[in-house]
Amino acid sequence: VCxxxxxxxxxxxxxxxxxxxxxxxLIERRCPDLVPGIHNVLVLLAFxxxxxxxxxxxxxxxxxxxxxxxxxxxxxxxxxxxxxxWQIRSWKQLVRWARMVREKPWPPKQKPKFAMAVFSILLxxxxxxxxxxxxxxxxxxxxxxxxxxxxxxxxxxYIITKCLxxxxxxxxxxxxFVLAFVIWMIGIFFYxxxxxxWLE
Numbered sequence: 001v002c003x004x005x006x007x008x009x010x011x012x013x014x015x016x017x018x019x020x021x022x023x024x025x026l027i028e029r030r031c032p033d034l035v036p037g038i039h040n041v042l043v044l045l046a047f048x049x050x051x052x053x054x055x056x057x058x059x060x061x062x063x064x065x066x067x068x069x070x071x072x073x074x075x076x077x078x079x080x081x082x083x084x085x086w087q088i089r090s091w092k093q094l095v096r097w098a099r100m101v102r103e104k105p106w107p108p109k110q111k112p113k114f115a116m117a118v119f120s121i122l123l124x125x126x127x128x129x130x131x132x133x134x135x136x137x138x139x140x141x142x143x144x145x146x147x148x149x150x151x152x153x154x155x156x157x158y159i160i161t162k163c164l165x166x167x168x169x170x171x172x173x174x175x176x177f178v179l180a181f182v183i184w185m186i187g188i189f190f191y192x193x194x195x196x197x198w199l200e
Contacts, residue, residue, distance in 0.1 A: 012052075012140050012141070012144055013049055013052075015144055015148075016045070016048060016049060016052065016143070016144060016147060017045055017049075019144070019147035019148050019150075019151045020041070020044070020045045020048065020147060021041075021045075022151045022154075022155075023147070023150060023151050023154050024038075024041050026151070026154045026155060026158050027082070027154065029158065030158050030161065048143075048147075051067075051143075052139065052140055052143050055067070055139030055140070055143065056139055056140050059135070059137070059139050060135075061135065064131055064132050064135045065132065067128075067131055067132075068128050068129075068131055068132040071124070071127070071128045071131070072124075072125065072128045075120070075121065075124035075125070075128070076121065079117050079120050079121050079124075080117075082117070083113060083114070083117045112157075112160065112161055112164055116153075116157045119153065120150075120153065123149065123150075123153065124146075124150070127146050127149075159177075
């Protein structure tokens with residue numbers, strides 16, 4: 001099926017799933033107690049694919065307005081929950097946490113994790129603001145860029161924390177990382193080449 005703006009590109013579906021699973025595995029390797037069960041992740045991926053299909057078929061000001069609100073709130077909640085290790089389960093705990101932060105807001109207990117949380121919030125807010133202001137015609141590629149960027153940030157956070165905690169990787173993972181990075185850059189080059197414009 002030739003891609004057009006009235007049908008959905010199935011190759012991008014696989015890329016969305018791979019990016020989501022990549023983020024899941026990176027977080028699971030670093031902090032296995034932080035990640036939800038794989039069944040929850042698969043339900044989330046199914047919801048993301050549904051969202052992208054709706055975005056491809058019905059994109060417009062209403063869709064992007066709803067997307068902006070939902071994406072901003074969900075990004076803040078996810079970063080907040082990951083930073084506090086899924087410990088806040090009720091409004092009472094949230095109020096207790098707010099009092100604790102107000103009494104001693106600085107310095108954060110875990111500086112690398114705090115820096116990652118702030119960077120993630122700013123990055124995802126930038127994506128949300130771009131979505132509402134530019135309203136990209138190709139929502140499929142836009143959301144894939146969001147996931148791939150978050151995957152890249154998670155990957156570099158994983159590498160930086162390994163270096164900070166002096167966990168030296170063996171030569172094999174380092175070689176695989178370099179090879180994967182080279183192949184990834186080649187793939188991005190060919191993916192972004194505008195051979196045809198399927199939006200027309």
